[in-house]
Every structure is written in C-alpha cells, then in structure tokens.
Amino acid sequence: MSGGALLEVGGLAGGYGPLRVLHGIDFAVPAGRITALVGGNGAGKTTTMAMLAGLLAPSAGSIRYKGDAVEGWSAAQRVAAGLVLVPEGRLVFPDMTVEENLRLGAINRQARPHAAEELEGVYAQFPRLAERRRQAAGTLSGGEQQMLALGRGLMSRPRLLLLDEPSLGLAPVMVDLIFDAIGALAGGGMTILLSEQNVGLSLELAERAYVLENGAVALSGSGRDLLGNAGVQRAYLGL
Ligand SMILES: Nc1ncnc2c1ncn2[C@@H]1O[C@H](COP(=O)(O)OP(=O)(O)OP(=O)(O)O)[C@@H](O)[C@H]1O
Ligand SMILES: [Mg+2]
Structure with a gap:
C-alpha cells in the first residue's frame, strides 16, 4: 500500500452477528488530505467507520494508524491517539447547551488542557455556534447540529477526523456550508476520511476516493478521475 499513509486498512471484513457486511476492503488515507468513501444506502460506509473508531470489531483485516496496529485498541x-469519529446522525445531547456539548469533546486527558483554546478555534470557525453557545443543542437547525457535531469532534484534537455522512438530511445551502468547513479544515492540514452518499460533492472535495458497493471497493481513483468516470456518472451523478 501507499507509503506514508496516516491510515492503512487491509482486508477489513465483518458485520453484525451472522450478517456479513464488509467483504475485505482495502484503502489508505494519506496525511493532510481528504479521502472519500462514497456509496449508496447500505453499502457499508457506517460499518467501516464504526470499525475504524473501535465501536465494532472486525472479523478480519488490519487497521494501521500512524504505523500502529490498532485493531485491538x-x-x-x-480517540486519545487522535482517531476521532463524528458519527452519522450527529447525536448531539439535545438538552445540553452548545457549549456543554462542545466541552464534552475535550473530556479525554490529552484534550482537556487545551479545551479553552480549542473552543475559541471552533467558535472562530463556526460563528453561528458562538452566537448560540447557551442555546439548547436540540433547538439548533439540522445544519447547525452538524456544525456542533463537527466542532465537538475538533475539541478532541483529532489527527485523523472520520466524518460519517455529514451532509445527511441537510438542505443544499447547509450542505455547502458543511463542505466548505471540511475543505477549510483540510486546508489547515487536517487529515479527513469522509463517508458520503453525496458522491458529486465528495469527489470534488476529495483528493482520492473509494466507491463502496455491497461491502466491497468497486472503484477507486482520484476524485477528479472518478467524477469523469462514465459508470460513476450513471450510477451516482444522474448524468
Ligand atoms: N446494528 C446493525 N445490526 C444489523 N445490521 C446492521 C446494523 N447496522 C447496519 N446494518 C446493516 O449493514 C449494512 C450496511 O449498513 P451501513 O450502515 O454500514 O451502510 P451505509 O453505507 O452507511 O449506508 P447509509 O448511506 O444508508 O448510511 C446494511 O445492510 C444494514 O442494514
Ligand atoms: Mg451510513
């Protein structure tokens, strides 16, 4: 696999009990870039993210992060090592304020001493969150909740940010806002693995992308090449 990748995944397989979802997928995430994992409903994107985050044990395969085999972690x-998931569906705590939600992202020992500084960084990036810092998170719009989920992930001081379907259910203007924020994070040097059903925007943003179909990598290439791929255009871009 590519040398110098921050994350290297090989032969990742498994699912839920008897249900096999992933059939051995390989991909790499180079440092400082956006890599996309795109595919339709049920392709296995969230399952992959859960395995990377340590929320679901794979039945086979290797996950190397910064050169360490982390399958058993x-x-x-x-999270303490900087491998941070922003889960699908946002999952903010609705009755807590924006700021309380953000502070929860910094509860691990590595992040806690930097919480104040990170909070200012998140507010600088998302002024809408700063304006709403004392508002209950459950009263935010969907797009604002996604900003909050992203901000909470940033509070953990990630080295590699795993974003599972950040555009899910958002109005186009909010999708643009979130994708702009993701692009800005990468511009600042963050490494990002982006899982998305919004194939067009993800391929525009990602340097490299993998198309997941039925738990296997059907295609991979640069975002630009995949945007020009006739099969991708037909299946995902409605062209
Ligand atoms: N907790 C679970 N228990 C049993 N099956 C599950 C569970 N979570 C997901 N699955 C199944 O695993 C398969 C892959 O689901 P997954 O959530 O990984 O897809 P996805 O690519 O993230 O799709 P989407 O874009 O709709 O989020 C689906 O068939 C789904 O029904
Ligand atoms: Mg999913």
Whole structure:
C-alpha cells in the first residue's frame, strides 16, 4: 500500500452477528488530505467507520494508524491517539447547551488542557455556534447540529477526523456550508476520511476516493478521475 499513509486498512471484513457486511476492503488515507468513501444506502460506509473508531470489531483485516496496529485498541484509546469519529446522525445531547456539548469533546486527558483554546478555534470557525453557545443543542437547525457535531469532534484534537455522512438530511445551502468547513479544515492540514452518499460533492472535495458497493471497493481513483468516470456518472451523478 501507499507509503506514508496516516491510515492503512487491509482486508477489513465483518458485520453484525451472522450478517456479513464488509467483504475485505482495502484503502489508505494519506496525511493532510481528504479521502472519500462514497456509496449508496447500505453499502457499508457506517460499518467501516464504526470499525475504524473501535465501536465494532472486525472479523478480519488490519487497521494501521500512524504505523500502529490498532485493531485491538478500545474506542477511547483511539480517540486519545487522535482517531476521532463524528458519527452519522450527529447525536448531539439535545438538552445540553452548545457549549456543554462542545466541552464534552475535550473530556479525554490529552484534550482537556487545551479545551479553552480549542473552543475559541471552533467558535472562530463556526460563528453561528458562538452566537448560540447557551442555546439548547436540540433547538439548533439540522445544519447547525452538524456544525456542533463537527466542532465537538475538533475539541478532541483529532489527527485523523472520520466524518460519517455529514451532509445527511441537510438542505443544499447547509450542505455547502458543511463542505466548505471540511475543505477549510483540510486546508489547515487536517487529515479527513469522509463517508458520503453525496458522491458529486465528495469527489470534488476529495483528493482520492473509494466507491463502496455491497461491502466491497468497486472503484477507486482520484476524485477528479472518478467524477469523469462514465459508470460513476450513471450510477451516482444522474448524468
Ligand atoms: N446494528 C446493525 N445490526 C444489523 N445490521 C446492521 C446494523 N447496522 C447496519 N446494518 C446493516 O449493514 C449494512 C450496511 O449498513 P451501513 O450502515 O454500514 O451502510 P451505509 O453505507 O452507511 O449506508 P447509509 O448511506 O444508508 O448510511 C446494511 O445492510 C444494514 O442494514
Ligand atoms: Mg451510513
């Protein structure tokens, strides 16, 4: 596999009990870039993300992060090492304020001393969150909740940010806002693995992408090449 990748995944397989979802997928995430994992409903994107985050044990395969084999690490150990998942569906705590939700992202020992500084960084990036810092998270719009989920992930001081379907259910203007924020994070040097059903925008943003179909990598290439691929255009871009 490619040398110098921050994350290298080989032969990743498994699912839920008897249900096999992933059939051995390989991909790499180079440092400082956006890599996309795209595919339709049920392709296995969230399952992959859960395995990377340590929330679901694979039945086979290797996950190398910063050169370490992390398959046996707990989710908390992975977060402490900078491998941070922003889960699908946002999952903010609705009755807590925006700021309380953000602070929860910094509860691990590595992040806690930097919480104040990170909070200012998140507010600088998302002024809408700063304006709403004392508002209950459940009263935010969907797009604002996605910003909050992203901000909470940033509070953990990620080295590799795993974003599972950040555009899910958002209005186009909010999708643009979130994708702009993701692009800005990458511009600042963050490494990002982006799982998305919004194939067109993801391929525009990602340097490299993998198309997941039925738990296997059907295609991979640069975002630009895949945007020009006739099969991708037909299946995912409605062209
Ligand atoms: N907790 C679970 N228990 C049993 N089956 C599950 C569970 N979670 C997901 N699955 C199944 O695993 C398969 C892959 O689901 P997954 O959530 O990984 O897809 P996805 O690519 O993220 O799709 P989407 O874009 O709709 O989020 C689906 O067939 C789904 O029904
Ligand atoms: Mg999913």
